[in-house]
Amino acid sequence: MLKLIGRNLSPYSRRVAVAMTLLDVPHSREYLSVTADPDRGLELNPVGRVPVLELEDGERLIESAAILDYLMELVGPAKSLIPPHGRSRRDCIQLMAIGSGVLDKSVNAIYEVRRRPAEKVHEPWRQHLLRQAAGGLAALDARAAKSHSQNDRAWLLGEQIGMADITAAVTVSFLRVMVPELVTDGLYPALYALTERAEALPAFQAHPLEKP
Secondary structure, eight states, X not given: OEEEESOTTXXXXXXXXXXXXXXXXXXXXXXXXXXXXXXXXXXXXXXXXXXXXXXXXXOXXXXXXXXXHXXXXXXXXXXXXXXXSHHHHHHHHHHHHHHHHHHHHHHHHXXXXXXXXXXXXXXXXXXXXXXXXXXXXXXXXXXXXXXXXXXXXXXXXXXXXXXXXXXXXXXXXXXXXXXXXGGOTTSSHHHHHHHHHHHTSHHHHTSOOXXX
16 A cells, blocks of 8 residues: 655645545555654655655655656546646646745745744845745636636636645645735635635545644
């Protein structure tokens, strides 16, 4: 059986866990915090990050995008949460990249205040990171609003949930806990509505966001 390593506080790990459940891919979990156990993180991944997917033969895949690529190949194009080709595939990957970019910038902003002594925090840099993250959130909200205007039950790229939606939803849920100033009420209504729909699904509820 496949084993997914990483805790659900990591939105990167959580989006893989949700995808595996939606795809009905059997797997076990090892809930690992690489902050609490950095040695284990480095044992699994040369750069000490999660998620890591351990295959049945012991091979380990690192980085959520690479893991998701493997999973979509595993289940085949009929079940894939990423379209197999063409404009729809490009659109999905681009929206996933925006969501991941929001997370990258937000995590760096978190580290700026949580990993540095107070006297060494560079607030202009933190604000720059938050501004970049806000740009990505605005883009996702605009796409969600466009989809909703065409069909009030649509996801970002049509009537079926896909990896773009999963990435967007885990991003917003993570930010609500870790950087609430980025996602205050009323800022991104279409994106918030999409997140609420996603979080109500059994696959999301099976992997709830952990508290820090």
